Structure formats: structure tokens, C-alpha cells
Amino acid sequence: MNITKIIQLLSDTGILGIVIFLFVAWFNRINPAVKTKIASNKSANQREVLGLLDNLASNVVHLLSAYYEMPGDEKREKAIANVTSQLNGLGHDVDPAIISAAIEKAYQLMTTQDTVAQVKQAQFDEALADTEQAFADKQAQLDKQAATVPAEPAPLNVPEKTATTEGDAK
Structure with missing residues (x-):
């Protein structure tokens, strides 16, 4: 009984209409605006994180480009681990x-630029290839020599009688 009296009082004073109007307005206008604001804040945060990610990736790629002796796959794994831990x-x-x-993306961007690290990496790679080729050539030469060595060397041709020289044991 009390609830019906309260509803009747709100209806008579016009407050019930205002409450219903606010309720409908909340679901039609205010709630979607709040949801849009939350979504835009989320997307702004995502843009900020992606910008940070680009900067971190660029820094790590440039840093690791100076590790000339490290293979590319190892550099990639190290870069991913480094950026992941920083984030x-x-x-x-x-x-x-x-x-x-x-x-x-950072690597592709860096490779389109002519950096000192790229020049040094190319020199290192060329010197490494030359060294590996020199070792391969030397190994082939050693293998060839090992294959042509006679099984038993010929004896030295030493005369039976030789003159002793000063300092020889008598």
C-alpha cells in the first residue's frame, strides 16, 4: 500500500515523469556517450602504447645492429625479449x-637508411666470408697433402765413410 501511495504522489507532483524521462535519456544519450568516451580513452591508450613500442623497437634494433658477430635470428630474438621486458x-x-x-618495421626502416653500422656489418660479413674461404682452401690443401704423402719415406743416401768434423764424437 505504501508503494502505491508513493507512486501516486510522484505522479501527481510530476516527479515520476521526470524520473522516467531521465531513465530513458540515460539509456539513449548519456550511456552511449559514456561508452564512447571509455572506448576513445582505450584507443588513445593503445595509440600511446604503440608509439612507445615503435620507439623501443627502433632503439633496440639500432643498438643490436652494432653486434656484428651475432647472427640475425639471434638479434631478432634478443630484440623481442628486450622490448617485451621493457613494456x-x-x-x-x-x-x-x-x-x-x-x-x-624498425629493421626495415633502418635498412633503407645508410648507417655506419650497416657499412661495418657489411665489412665484417665480407671479412668473415674471406676468412672462411681461406680456411676452406687451406683445409683442401692439407687434405691433398695428406693423400699424396708416401706410406714409407725413402732412406737418406748417406755415404758409408764420412770425414769427421770438429766437435764430432770420436
Whole structure:
């Protein structure tokens, strides 16, 4: 009985209409606006994290480009691990596939530029290839010599009688 009296009082004073109007307005206008605001904040945060990811990937790729003796696959794994740990340290959890793509993007961007590290890497790779070829040639020469060595060397031709020289034992 009390509830019906309260509803009747609200209806008589017009407050019930205002409450219904606010309720409908909430679901039609205010709630979607709040949801849009939350979504835009989320996308702004995502853009910020992706910008940070690009910067970190670029820094790591440039740093690792100076490790001339490290193979490319190892550099890639180290770069992904480094960027992942930095992002996790900052409280961001990013999919490793996205991190890998950012590393590749930074690498492709760096390779289009003529950097000192690229010149030195090319010199290192060329010197390494030359050294490996020299070792392969020397090994082939040693293998050839080993194959042509006679089984038993010929005896020395020493005369039976030789004159002794000073310092020889008598």
C-alpha cells in the first residue's frame, strides 16, 4: 500500500515523469556517450602504447645492429625479449606478434637508411666470408697433402765413410 501511495504522489507532483524521462535519456544519450568516451580513452591508450613500442623497437634494433658477430635470428630474438621486458616493466602487456612486427618495421626502416653500422656489418660479413674461404682452401690443401704423402719415406743416401768434423764424437 505504501508503494502505491508513493507512486501516486510522484505522479501527481510530476516527479515520476521526470524520473522516467531521465531513465530513458540515460539509456539513449548519456550511456552511449559514456561508452564512447571509455572506448576513445582505450584507443588513445593503445595509440600511446604503440608509439612507445615503435620507439623501443627502433632503439633496440639500432643498438643490436652494432653486434656484428651475432647472427640475425639471434638479434631478432634478443630484440623481442628486450622490448617485451621493457613494456612489461612499464605495465603494458602487448602481444608478442605485434612486438615482432614492430621489430621488423624498425629493421626495415633502418635498412633503407645508410648507417655506419650497416657499412661495418657489411665489412665484417665480407671479412668473415674471406676468412672462411681461406680456411676452406687451406683445409683442401692439407687434405691433398695428406693423400699424396708416401706410406714409407725413402732412406737418406748417406755415404758409408764420412770425414769427421770438429766437435764430432770420436
